Amino acid sequence: MQIAILLYDKFTVLDAIGPFQTLSSLPGAEVVFVAEQAGPVLDDTRALSLVATKSLAEVSSPDIVVVPGSPEPALGNEAILDWLRAVDATTTWTTSVCTGSLILAAAGLLKGRRATSHWLALEQIKQFGVESTGQRVVFDGKYVTGAGVSAGIDMGLTLAGKIAGDEHAQTVQLMIEYDPQPPYDAGSPDKAPAALVEKFRAQQV
Amino acid sequence: MQIAILLYDKFTVLDAIGPFQTLSSLPGAEVVFVAEQAGPVLDDTRALSLVATKSLAEVSSPDIVVVPGSPEPALGNEAILDWLRAVDATTTWTTSVCTGSLILAAAGLLKGRRATSHWLALEQIKQFGVESTGQRVVFDGKYVTGAGVSAGIDMGLTLAGKIAGDEHAQTVQLMIEYDPQPPYDAGSPDKAPAALVEKFRAQQV
Numbered sequence: 001m002q003i004a005i006l007l008y009d010k011f012t013v014l015d016a017i018g019p020f021q022t023l024s025s026l027p028g029a030e031v032v033f034v035a036e037q038a039g040p041v042l043d044d045t046r047a048l049s050l051v052a053t054k055s056l057a058e059v060s061s062p063d064i065v066v067v068p069g070s071p072e073p074a075l076g077n078e079a080i081l082d083w084l085r086a087v088d089a090t091t092t093w094t095t096s097v098c099t100g101s102l103i104l105a106a107a108g109l110l111k112g113r114r115a116t117s118h119w120l121a122l123e124q125i126k127q128f129g130v131e132s133t134g135q136r137v138v139f140d141g142k143y144v145t146g147a148g149v150s151a152g153i154d155m156g157l158t159l160a161g162k163i164a165g166d167e168h169a170q171t172v173q174l175m176i177e178y179d180p181q182p183p184y185d186a187g188s189p190d191k192a193p194a195a196l197v198e199k200f201r202a203q204q205v
Numbered sequence: 206m207q208i209a210i211l212l213y214d215k216f217t218v219l220d221a222i223g224p225f226q227t228l229s230s231l232p233g234a235e236v237v238f239v240a241e242q243a244g245p246v247l248d249d250t251r252a253l254s255l256v257a258t259k260s261l262a263e264v265s266s267p268d269i270v271v272v273p274g275s276p277e278p279a280l281g282n283e284a285i286l287d288w289l290r291a292v293d294a295t296t297t298w299t300t301s302v303c304t305g306s307l308i309l310a311a312a313g314l315l316k317g318r319r320a321t322s323h324w325l326a327l328e329q330i331k332q333f334g335v336e337s338t339g340q341r342v343v344f345d346g347k348y349v350t351g352a353g354v355s356a357g358i359d360m361g362l363t364l365a366g367k368i369a370g371d372e373h374a375q376t377v378q379l380m381i382e383y384d385p386q387p388p389y390d391a392g393s394p395d396k397a398p399a400a401l402v403e404k405f406r407a408q409q410v
Contacts, residue, residue: 014226017219020218021217021354021355024252025250040256045229045236047225047258048238050253050254051255051256136386149380149382150381150382153385157388167398170398174401174402175354175405177352177392180387183342183363184366186375186378187378187382189379193372196372196379200379
């Protein structure tokens with residue numbers, strides 16, 4: 001089972017690492033990090049590079065694709081959109097985290113489907129004919145989308161359970177001690193102080 | 206404010222990325238990834254490399270140090286232990302995630318202090334004169350330790366709040382949409398099915 005995690009300039013690193021840490025121990029899994037060219041790819045903070053082990057051309061039939069998001073998702077990158085359309089034809093699962101769903105949508109893969117995204121992108125994704133929901137993890141056929149950044153952990157665990165069963169996924173959860181205890185309750189626009197949410201929205205215009 | 210995240214062969218990637226994603230937007234923060242040599246460092250799955258931007262010799266006075274854990278923490282690596290002892294003399298915060306606390310303890314930095322670690326390492330860390338607790342995030346003076354793997358997100362957010370205030374930390378939480386909704390409740394040995402916990406413990410002997 002080949003799992004291809006897409007990297008591109010300015011991706012958000014936790015978007016990629018949540019699914020990686022929860023899916024990489026699936027029985028028989030081989031994870032490849034894939035980008036236009038193999039080699040280091042800089043994240044959105046410019047402080048960190050992850051190494052792509054394969055170029056797009058070297059990965060033609062992954063079983064699972066994971067597309068992380070970014071503050072500047074690669075919506076106009078035809079090489080990436082073409083690759084996604086090509087590999088999606090034979091994937092078992094095509095997945096995203098955060099605004100990675102905008103990239104899947106820009107490739108035309110989510111048309112008429114239900115999907116989620118970062119809370120700030122739930123309106124934008126409708127432009128691609130997607131029915132957006134504010135849910136944390138959305139399954140629509142083989143398309144699995146997670147909400148913003150940290151939701152990739154929940155997406156990955158949920159998918160791991162579907163693929164390898166509850167006991168495997170619970171083992172992963174125990175291994176990564178995923179018993180979240182956030183010090184605040186500000187992780188969604190419904191829960192964060194209204195002034196913070198408004199400040200964020202204003203910055204997006 | 207320089208934040209140095211230590212990388213070493215077979216580190217666990219989410220241990221490093223949880224604090225990175227929650228601390229890197231601190232006002233004035235510069236994050237460096239540091240390893241014995243600059244360049245790619247392979248994680249414990251061998252599928253992923255993060256790029257160390259600096260060697261240990263190039264980072265002599267970070268304000269914050271973050272030590273990720275590993276299934277094989279670098280307890281016998283004298284270069285790393287020496288570096289930790291040297292930089293700890295002037296850090297504002299010395300932190301760890303998961304079995305990273307074993308490395309801090311092996312460097313002698315946690316003697317007589319309270320600290321946490323991955324739940325499987327809570328006995329082992331006592332050998333270094335540490336009072337271990339099963340808490341998710343432990344502050345003892347400037348020493349901040351997080352429990353296993355995913356606890357680095359809670360550790361980072363809590364520390365971000367101490368440094369830059371609640372509003373900053375809540376903004377980070379909202380940005381990374383950290384509103385966890387795990388599909389199972391198996392993230393700690395108290396909550397996971399007893400058979401899974403026993404299986405894990407047996408594998409550790």
